[in-house]
Amino acid sequence: MAELSEVILKRRSVRKYKKELIPREDIEEIIKLSVWAPSAINRQMWRFVVITEQSIKDQIAEAISKKLDEIPEVFGAENNKEVLDSIKWFSTFFKDAPAVIAVFYIPDEGKPWQKALDKGWTEKKVVDILYNQDLQSMGAVIQNILLIAEDMGYGTCWMTMPLVASKEIEKILGVDSSWKLAAFIPMGRPDEDPQAQPRLPLEEILKFV
Ligand SMILES: Cc1cc2nc3c(=O)[nH]c(=O)nc-3n(C[C@H](O)[C@H](O)[C@H](O)COP(=O)(O)O)c2cc1C
Numbered sequence: 001m002a003e004l005s006e007v008i009l010k011r012r013s014v015r016k017y018k019k020e021l022i023p024r025e026d027i028e029e030i031i032k033l034s035v036w037a038p039s040a041i042n043r044q045m046w047r048f049v050v051i052t053e054q055s056i057k058d059q060i061a062e063a064i065s066k067k068l069d070e071i072p073e074v075f076g077a078e079n080n081k082e083v084l085d086s087i088k089w090f091s092t093f094f095k096d097a098p099a100v101i102a103v104f105y106i107p108d109e110g111k112p113w114q115k116a117l118d119k120g121w122t123e124k125k126v127v128d129i130l131y132n133q134d135l136q137s138m139g140a141v142i143q144n145i146l147l148i149a150e151d152m153g154y155g156t157c158w159m160t161m162p163l164v165a166s167k168e169i170e171k172i173l174g175v176d177s178s179w180k181l182a183a184f185i186p187m188g189r190p191d192e193d194p195q196a197q198p199r200l201p202l203e204e205i206l207k208f209v
Contacts, residue, residue, distance in 0.1 A: 004147075011150040012194040012197075013197075014188075015157055016192040017191050018189040022098050022099045022188065026154075031101075034148055035141060036144070037141040038140055043133075049101075050100070051099070052099050056172065057100060058095055064164055067164040067168070068087060071164075094159060100186045100187070101184070101185040101187065103141075105137075105138050105179070106180070108134055142158055146185070154187045154188065155190030155192075156187045157186055162183075166180070
């Protein structure tokens, strides 16, 4: 096991993977450790589906491409097939990974918060709090997955572009209607060695008062 700081510094978003299959036990080990992440009121709202079937990956990639065709303007690609194809690639390259962890969350219905609404708090404020609790808990578990996978020699990439087709993906994977897609994490032995992306200087992001 490497030092935590080494693992953090070594991790990159890896988007090309060797074909080598990933033993199920490795994925189980990654999930088993990653769920030691904290979660708001220990709700452990995370759920995972591991996709290895090529036909399912292809079907999902197709659904994402179709969705992106509806909104080229978002990416300034309305008259530019090259740009749109590149966006599509950054949204669908997971299909060439030996395994993809589809990460879901079960949103907090927040029934006790009705009492705050009764006292005049706006629905937006309450939803903001509940959504942030879920979102931050999910970020914690996802980052754990990336770091544990890195420590085991796997490359991964945190992906949210697949969310453009979240409804279609939830249907293809046949998950419970309470599960909402949070992210995709393709993983495999790295077949590229990406350069480190720059980080902002500390002075710009840190203040002591
Ligand atoms: C919430 C989130 C969503 C992301 N979605 C995508 C994605 O859909 N496709 C992609 O290629 N990279 C995606 N990334 C990867 C980022 O582009 C990458 O983390 C960033 O450029 C920094 O590079 P590094 O991870 O190698 O340090 C995402 C990262 C995060 C945290």
